Amino acid sequence: MKPIYYCLLTTFCLLLISSDRLIAQIPGSLDSLENYVQSHSPTDTNYVNALLKMGNLTTRARANYDRADSLLRVAEKLAIKLSFDRGIYQANTFLGTNYYLSGRPQQTLDYLLKALAIAEAKKLSPRVLANAMTNLGTAYRNLNQHEKAIDISLRSLRMQEQYNIQPRNENTYNGVGLALKEARRPREAIGYFQQALALNQQLKAPYGIAITEQNIGRCYDDLNQYDKALAYYRTALKHARESESRLLQSDILVNTGLVLRELKRLDEAKRAIEQALAISIEQENKGAMATDYFNLGQVYEELNDYKLAELNMKKALALANELDDSKKIAIYTQGLADLYGGMKDFQQAYVFQLERNQHMDSTITVRTSAEVQRMMAKYETEKKEAQIKLLQQQAKLNRQENERTRFQTNVLIAGSVLLLLLGASVSAWLLNRSRLRRLEEAQRLRRQIAHDLHDEVGSTLSSISMLSGHTDALLSQNRPETAQKMVQKIYTDARQILESIDEIIWTINPGNDSLQRIALRLQEYAQPLMESKAIRFSFVIDPTLETAPMSMEVRRSLYLIGKEAINNLVKYSGATEATVRFERKDSKLQVVIEDNGQGFDLTQPRERTGQTSMKQRAEAMGGSLDVQSAPGQGTRLQLVVNP
Template sequence: MRILYSTFFTGFWLLNGLLVGVATAQVPKSLDSVMVYLKTHTSQDTNYVIALNVMGRELHEKGNPDYNRADSVLRVSEKVALKLNYGLGLSRAYTNLASIYYLTDKPQQAVEYFQKALTTAENFKLSPRFICGAISNVAAALSKLQQYDKVVAMQLRSLRLQERYNVQPRIATTYGGLGNAYRELNKPKEALVYYEQALALMRTEKNTRGMAIIENNMGICYDGLKRYDKSLASYRMALKHAEEVDYELLQADILVNIGLALKLSSRFKEGIPYVERSLAIGRKQQNKGTMATAYFNLGQIYEELKDYKPAEENLKKALELARERANKEQIANYTQGLADLYGGMKNFQQAYAYQLEKNKQIDSTMVVRTSAEVQRLVAQYKTEKKEQEIKLLRQQAQLREKELINKRLQTNALLLGGALLLLLGLAISAWLLNRSRLRRLEEAQALRKQIAHDLHDEVGSTLSSISLLSGMVNNLIAQKRPESVERAILKINTDARQILEAMDEIIWTINPSNDSLHRIALRLQEYAQPLMESKHIQFSMVADPTLDQLPISMEIRRNLYLIGKEAITNLVKYSEATQATMWFDHQKGQLTVVIEDNGRGFDRTQPSERTGQTSMQQRAKAMGGSLDVQSAPEQGTRLVLTTTIAG
């Protein structure tokens, strides 16, 4: 799983080509000397801008970064460069500001400022090498947004410009950026080709820091190819280079990757000291992201060793730090890690709790996954249930088929014994009868499928929840935890009540005695009245007296009821109305159902918090009718359903 690796350094080194060096030897390059220079250099000229850029870069890149101070210095540099119309200084100021956003996990702002640096460089016609490097920086920020196809396009654009203007030597960061993109696109072999070219250029430039990051990324590729001997060699070389330039956060990243490569090689105990060294650096730097990554990976290694206590402690610390940073991706991953850990420990109650928390971070329609064991049981239950349903359907189909064959044989016997004139009549009658029976058989099959679908949707998931909770109750009783038992039983009662309500609706839908529009109107009134009263909405129902003599099919009745129910639910939840009306009208074979309120309404052209409109439109279309929703802000809402009903 790639989530085990820190991705902090996969693209940042791309900035180096633009951030190192200055345009004149008059400006010092170290932080201390440049601060002295700025105090004595009072004239706000181009050298002043260059010095500010050097100071801003040093403040956010070296040792313990001071991002706020760096930002303030670079804002001054931007302002003075604009005043002087100094393109190179302005572009470098934008580049440094972008790198701060990059390092503080604000990739969208990083893209914006890298693009400003590129546009400035193009407008001021700076050197082709500078422009090509600026393109690569935009690609680096896009990589953080996981837009890897765009990254490849931008880096190839940079390479084409380098070839057109014969930029020498080629920019190593462009090749490294392509390597990163192909690696993220799960093409490690293609990535390694570009990493090798980037590494060769870095060696020529004697860029030790860049070499460290390249070697680290190559190690990740070799891990993806399961060549752990190669990955460990790359990581150790990367660590050597990172130590040479005293780049501690990069060292922390590499140390975690070494620990993971050893874990993937089943050398679990060997990996622990490396990850602990990474954690120590994170604490020293007070970098919560680095610490969270280290805690999580330590927890996973201890889990592999079946040493569950330190595994639990480290995973919980990782989750706590992720919550402090409000990192949704890490929160989801670390919560899942704890759910899996408790599943392996057979502590299904805790596994269930963390799995529910994880599911809040992802799409609510996904099935709850508690642990490997619970998954197996749920899957087995569903498989057995489906097999029973299939077996029952087959038996019913065979009985129907035998019945149909017997009836056909009887009809044929009568036809053979009749006169020629009667033969023709009986043949016609048999054909019509057979078609009618087939239609009834098809309708019966469709009804069974619909009932099975409704039971699965309305009841199946709730039964699964009751099954899991019931299994937990025994453990809770054994643990003498009456409050937890009471909550679990309350949940089971609630779920059971929901099942009864769902079953009641399904039974009402298929009951032939309800095959009239009048019964639907009464049912909707019974559903709406208590909901309206709970919101103090004055509700009235107007129905055409002839509705009681209008029979309709089960399918139309079902869709009509569900449309009305959804409309009433939305009205009660969102309209803030004081009055609401529903009326049924039947004129010349056309049924019109109107539901309207005097509430706040909504703008049809804007996204609405009201739900189910697409579903209602589909159901209206299935009935052969149409649904028109009329609404405007502060002017209420009116739903008009029309369909053809034979009178």
């Protein structure tokens, strides 16, 4: 399971600069800053600078986000009172940094947008404006708004060139590099990171050097050049220790452990992750602790030390339950189920597999219940509005009837009777037609369910029945090893039946008749598979498509095509990054699944890829499926269909 990578938001653009004289008066360490704040009166900008620097160090060095938030808000209030424009700007920038590192991307964007607005309104220097744009680029990138990220970063670079700002802001180059990396152009990204590294080295900034070296290591990791990646992680860790940033040290250690695991240097990987875990415990960061325990458990599993693997994965699961993190709970229970399967403890594997399935079901149930409540509230509101409108119309009719003559009233009554008779006849015809249509739909649904149960469950149950009888015979013949293989096959078949029945039930549930439900189902299926192979995975859906209705037949075919493609990607691609996108193409739905893996030759016959089956399903629902791949260039699958 890959950790959350902490990218460089700021370095010198976030240092609190009032004047050289004032900076000289402000201490550099957290302890000395504490003493300074306690011994000075909050009456001048120097005091604001001290609070801001203290808040920044509390975020970066100790990861105490609540404490940092309090300090920065006090600093902002004092800066406003003193009309200290630069201090107001820096307070909002630091608050954005604090929210970024604590994993709240929308709040990060809000505060960094506010910081840029303040810099523009107060006409702060071009350097400050360029820095604010650079910071904003990081916020956009954190929300996967890559076009906005690259646009604002390039605007910052142009401003630095226009005003010949020296030295250049190294974080701007980091921002462009990260955007290129996320666009799967790691070789180009390395060039920008190298420029950022040179600037940080000139400034002798160990924190910035460490961040940039880690980014270069990550690019070589993407290129599967693990020895180069490891070399950069080693030097990054050295500079992170110089900067005294425990949070950054932990992140680099986890990256180091993961690349050592790729190199099959498992003992070294274990030591690196253990060091990261020690820092997470020291920082009391339960989310990071859970991730570290699970990664450590997976290393022990590869070392065939199943007891320690079990112990660490259970600790990870306990922390995930304590944090009520449904995503991690699903991943960790699946990891334990797989671990027990490898240990041939099929009873425990079955228990954790059921727990994982039940947890995912309960998560969907909570979301479904909330959606039902929302829809019911909307329905009740609309019903009341219709009743009020009907009463108003009736009152109007009554007034009109009182003003009309008896003759007109008789004519109206006669006409109404005729209309009612006609309406009754039409209603009866429509009702019969509706009943017939519902009956046909019910019959079609029954045939579909019977077909699915026969194809996907019946044959597997027959296999289990035969295997069970064969197992009894093997045990009576005193052949336990062969019998154990039969039991493992029964376990695998039973798990397959559970998944098949779950998919059938999900498919026929009318509450899932929307593209949003299909996307959610595919994402929940893909995420744990991707993380089990350490594949960095992103899932994007066009917001305009979320509520698009989808028939049962199209929904089922779309889900099965996506599932087959994701399975192929995880099993055969050898990828480090993968993306699933749901997009609108003209009036049609376009689903793109792509990876940066080893690819394959489309002209050569291949087994187990299921391409023929996927294309047949696509054609059956009136769509088209296109697969693009070449050796060493990854694979891109594009499905286009009417929603």
